[in-house]
Amino acid sequence: GAVVSQHPSRVICKSGTSVKIECRSLDFQATTMFWYRQFPKQSLMLMATSNEGSKATYEQGVEKDKFLINHASLTLSTLTVTSAHPEDSSFYICSARRSGGQPGTQYFGPGTRLTVL
């Protein structure tokens, strides 16, 4: 299989605090992981591409200082939402590209629901 986990599945925090979300590939190595966010009834929007051992590549309009990404190992990437505000409330989903797997195919985690009060 190609299992990707995310932790936590749900988090509620106060405005101004920072929240860390973990994404792990459980049964394969992932040199590349991706972070998406999805607003209600909308599509998944790519935020950034995370490469193991190097800096993340952010999509246009995504603040790199606000959404800190660290890809410390071949199985773990983290997204930290710094100084979260209510408009950051969303569903955050990570995916992983399987090393040596079929190009273009990403395997997704179950997502993290962030609610900022």
Add this chain to the structure above:
Amino acid sequence: DQQVKQNSPSLSVQEGRISILNCDYTNSMFDYFLWYKKYPAEGPTFLISISSIKDKNEDGRFTVFLNKSAKHLSLHIVPSQPGDSAVYFCAASWSFGNEKLTFGTGTRLTIIP
């Protein structure tokens, strides 16, 4: 600018019949297409993919058709089962090795028992 479009936000199909989900794209650079299935509060699950060198790919009950000239792809599910009820997203990327996926807005499929 929505480069990948799914114009039907919802679709209802009788159990046992064929479900056809459609997707259109505007970027002629896209050459790899995927379909994902998503349940509420879960991440998308990969279903099937097709590269632009093919016009059809089949995997069990799922078949994806690609019409490059029309920039259109479709997912056929036959026979449809209640467990197929979910939101289906099509996604596209360009050039083997380019990792980014552009997603459509999704179609909610409901299978009626």
